[in-house]
Amino acid sequence: xxxxxxxxxxxxxxxxxxxxxxxxxxxxxxxxxxxxxxxxxxxxxxxxxxxxxxxxxxxxxxxxxxxxxxxxxxxxxxxxxxxxxxxxxxxxxxxxxxxxxxxxxxxxxxxxx
Amino acid sequence: xxxxxxxxxxxxxxxxxxxxxxxxxxxxxxxxxxxxxxxxxxxxxxxxxxxxxxxxxxxxxxxxxxxxxxxxxxxxxxxxxxxxxxxxxxxxxxxxxxxxxxxxxxxxxxxxxx
Numbered sequence: 001x002x003x004x005x006x007x008x009x010x011x012x013x014x015x016x017x018x019x020x021x022x023x024x025x026x027x028x029x030x031x032x033x034x035x036x037x038x039x040x041x042x043x044x045x046x047x048x049x050x051x052x053x054x055x056x057x058x059x060x061x062x063x064x065x066x067x068x069x070x071x072x073x074x075x076x077x078x079x080x081x082x083x084x085x086x087x088x089x090x091x092x093x094x095x096x097x098x099x100x101x102x103x104x105x106x107x108x109x110x111x112x113x
Numbered sequence: 114x115x116x117x118x119x120x121x122x123x124x125x126x127x128x129x130x131x132x133x134x135x136x137x138x139x140x141x142x143x144x145x146x147x148x149x150x151x152x153x154x155x156x157x158x159x160x161x162x163x164x165x166x167x168x169x170x171x172x173x174x175x176x177x178x179x180x181x182x183x184x185x186x187x188x189x190x191x192x193x194x195x196x197x198x199x200x201x202x203x204x205x206x207x208x209x210x211x212x213x214x215x216x217x218x219x220x221x222x223x224x225x226x227x
Contacts, residue, residue: 031213042117042203042218043156088156092212098168099212100146103156 003027004091004104012110013079021074021107023089030092032065032072033101037086079111115140117206117219125225131192134222136204138185142217144168144210145187147179150201150221159202162187163210191224199226 004025013019023032031050035043047056049065049072056063060083062075072089086108090101118137126132138145146169147159158171162181179189185206191198201223205216 033215041220042205043216044218045215048213048215097212098161098163098210100158100161100169101212101216102158103148105155 004089004102006087006089006104006107008107009105010108010110012112015080015111015113016078019076019079019109021076021087021109022071023073023091023104024071025091026070027091028069028094030069030094032069032092033090034063034072034074035088035090037088038084043086043088076109079109081111081113084109084111117204117217119202119204119219119222121222122220123223123225125227126194127227128194128196130194131190132194132224133188133190134202134204134224136187136189136206136219138187138204138206139217142206142208143185144207144214145181145185146205146207146210146216147187147189148203148205149173150203151199156203159189161210168210194226196226199224 007022033048034046037043047063052067052069054065060077064073086106088106089104092101093099120135144163146161148156150156161169165181176192181187201221203221205218207214
């Protein structure tokens with residue numbers, strides 16, 4: 001079973017601060033996805049990283065896939081209240097095909113105005 | 114395109130009862146996956162249906178079952194409900210069902226078992 005551990009589990013910060021969320025595993029993934037889930041809604045895909053060492057930016061969000069494709073990080077610059085939500089990473093197995101992604105344990109972020 | 118819809122949004126049942134949840138995927142999507150989300154266990158995969166056939170199954174007891182209709186709509190059923198079945202049940206649809214596909218999630222059905 002592939003496990004994805006996220007840290008921290010909870011994060012409460014002031015508007016304008018920077019933060020980093022980590023997603024770690026002992027398994028290698030073919031790709032890694034990051035989702036954000038807001039209360040009362042399902043997760044929404046933010047980004048997919050595929051290549052080891054890849055860095056992708058989405059406005060104030062920066063995503064990085066580890067060189068060995070076992071871990072990933074999400075960095076938010078100048079957090080805003082609209083960033084509040086549950087952040088989930090999800091890894092696609094190396095075997096590929098129709099096997100489903102494994103979701104991480106989640107990081108609950110609260111940005112206080 | 115309309116998004117993934119799930120009905121009902123909220124459900125309260127008692128132990129021992131059974132429940133059926135419904136999911137309508139995005140038009141044209143043939144793969145529907147079901148997930149259980151709880152604070153303790155996170156998001157866990159239940160099963161996936163593609164063209165009316167179960168293609169993948171997670172590690173859940175046989176009390177959890179599902180089916181898919183010819184129009185790709187899917188239902189999941191939980192029999193003999195237990196307190197631990199209280200959770201948010203999410204369905205997600207994709208076109209092909211490949212693991213790397215973007216999954217489009219519905220808003221979920223919040224099930225409370227008393």
